[in-house]
Amino acid sequence: MAAIAKILLLGSGELGREFVISAKRLGAHVIACDSYEGAPAMQVADEAEVFSMLDAAALAAAIDKHQPDLIVPEVEAIRTEVLKEYEERGLNVVPSARATIMTMNRDRIREVAAIELGLPTSTYLYAETLEEMRAAVAKIGLPCVAKPVMSSSGKGQSTVREAGAVDAAWTYAVEGMRGDRKRVIVEAFIPFDYEITLLTIRTRDSVVFCDPIGHRQERGDYQESWQPAAMSAEAVAEAQRQAKAVVDNLGGYGLFGVEFFVLGDKVIFSELSPRPHDTGLVTLISQNLTEFDLHARAILGLPIPGITQHGPSASAVILGDRDAEDFSVAGLDAALRPSVPGVDVDVRIFNKPTTRPYRRMGVALALARDGDTDTARTAAREAAAKVILSYRG
Numbered sequence: 001m002a003a004i005a006k007i008l009l010l011g012s013g014e015l016g017r018e019f020v021i022s023a024k025r026l027g028a029h030v031i032a033c034d035s036y037e038g039a040p041a042m043q044v045a046d047e048a049e050v051f052s053m054l055d056a057a058a059l060a061a062a063i064d065k066h067q068p069d070l071i072v073p074e075v076e077a078i079r080t081e082v083l084k085e086y087e088e089r090g091l092n093v094v095p096s097a098r099a100t101i102m103t104m105n106r107d108r109i110r111e112v113a114a115i116e117l118g119l120p121t122s123t124y125l126y127a128e129t130l131e132e133m134r135a136a137v138a139k140i141g142l143p144c145v146a147k148p149v150m151s152s153s154g155k156g157q158s159t160v161r162e163a164g165a166v167d168a169a170w171t172y173a174v175e176g177m178r179g180d181r182k183r184v185i186v187e188a189f190i191p192f193d194y195e196i197t198l199l200t201i202r203t204r205d206s207v208v209f210c211d212p213i214g215h216r217q218e219r220g221d222y223q224e225s226w227q228p229a230a231m232s233a234e235a236v237a238e239a240q241r242q243a244k245a246v247v248d249n250l251g252g253y254g255l256f257g258v259e260f261f262v263l264g265d266k267v268i269f270s271e272l273s274p275r276p277h278d279t280g281l282v283t284l285i286s287q288n289l290t291e292f293d294l295h296a297r298a299i300l301g302l303p304i305p306g307i308t309q310h311g312p313s314a315s316a317v318i319l320g321d322r323d324a325e326d327f328s329v330a331g332l333d334a335a336l337r338p339s340v341p342g343v344d345v346d347v348r349i350f351n352k353p354t355t356r357p358y359r360r361m362g363v364a365l366a367l368a369r370d371g372d373t374d375t376a377r378t379a380a381r382e383a384a385a386k387v388i389l390s391y392r393g
C-alpha cells in the first residue's frame with residue numbers, strides 16, 4: 001500500500017517527533033532530518049538523514065534524493081532560498097516558501113504585521129553592529145528587549161534594564177543567533193498582563209482556532225503553559241482577527257503558533273511560527289486533536305472536525321542541568337501518581353541523546369477534571385519535579 005504522502009521533515013526535535021506520530025497515523029511516510037543522529041523524530045520516522053539545514057547543497061541533495069510530496073520545516077535555521085527554488089519547481093513547502101522566509105526572520109514577519117497589515121506591535125529598531133545597538137537602545141528607551149532576528153527557544157534574548165548592560169546584551173544576542181544574519185531587533189518593553197499563544201489552523205476550507213494558551217517564560221524560553229488562558233471575549237475576538245490577517249497574508253495550509261501580549265482587552269502582536277509551537281505541547285492532554293494532529297490534517301488536506309477541550313490543562317518542562325551523554329531518567333513512577341484527586345497526569349520523555357543546561361528533555365502534562373488551570377499548573381509542575389535525570393560518570 002502506497003503512503004498517503006511522502007514528507008521530508010526538516011528538524012527532528014520533540015515537536016517533530018509528535019508530528020511524525022500524527023502524520024504516520026494518517027498513513028504518511030516521513031523522512032526525518034537533523035544535524036545529529038538519533039534525534040527524537042528520527043526514532044519514530046521511516047527514514048532519517050543527518051546534515052545541517054544551513055548547508056544548501058546538503059539540503060538540495062536530500063530533496064533530490066527523496067522527491068517528497070511535502071517539505072515540512074520544523075526549525076528556524078534553514079536555507080530558505082533552497083526551499084523557494086524547489087517550490088518554484090513545483091514541490092509543496094509547508095505552509096509556503098514565503099511564509100518560511102518571513103517567519104524565520106523576526107524583522108520580516110514584524111514588518112508584515114506592523115507595516116503591511118497595520119497590527120499593533122511594540123516600537124522596534126534594528127541593529128547590525130554594537131554601535132547601532134547602543135543607538136537603538138538610546139532611542140527606544142529602557143527597559144527594552146533585545147533578540148536576534150533569527151533564533152529559537154529564546155536563544156540570545158534578554159531584557160536590557162540599564163545602559164551598562166547594552167554591550168552584554170549585544171554579545172548575548174550574537175552568540176544566540178542562528179544562521180548567518182548578524183542582526184538584532186530592539187523592542188520597547190510592553191507592560192502586559194499575560195502572554196498567549198493562539199494556535200491558528202489554516203485549511204483549504206477556513207481558518208480555525210484552538211482555545212488560547214497562556215504561558216510563562218524564563219530566559220526567553222517557555223517553562224509552562226496552560227489552556228484555556230482566561231481572556232475576555234473581546235480580547236479573544238481581537239486575537240483571532242489579527243491571527244487570521246497574518247496567516248491569510250502568508251498563505252499556505254497548516255498550523256501557526258501566533259503569540260500575543262495582552263493588556264486588558266488590548267492585544268499586541270508579538271511573533272509567529274508556521275508550525276506547531278512549544279507552548280502547544282499542552283494540547284497533548286487538553287484537546288481531542290493535538291496541535292500535531294491538526295498540523296498533519298491541514299497540510300494533507302484532510303477535514304478537521306470540531307476541536308473540543310477535555311478540561312483545564314497545563315504543561316511543565318523537564319530540563320537538563322549540565323552537559324552529559326551518559327544519563328538515565330528516573331522518577332516516572334512518582335511523577336505519574338497525581339497528588340491531587342480529580343487530576344490526570346502524563347509525561348513525555350523526548351529521548352534526546354545528550355543533555356545540556358536548560359535543554360528541554362521532557363514535559364509533564366496535567367488535566368484538572370475537577371479543578372481549574374491553577375490546579376492543573378500545580379499538578380504539572382509537581383510531576384515535572386519528580387522526574388530526575390541521573391548522571392553517570
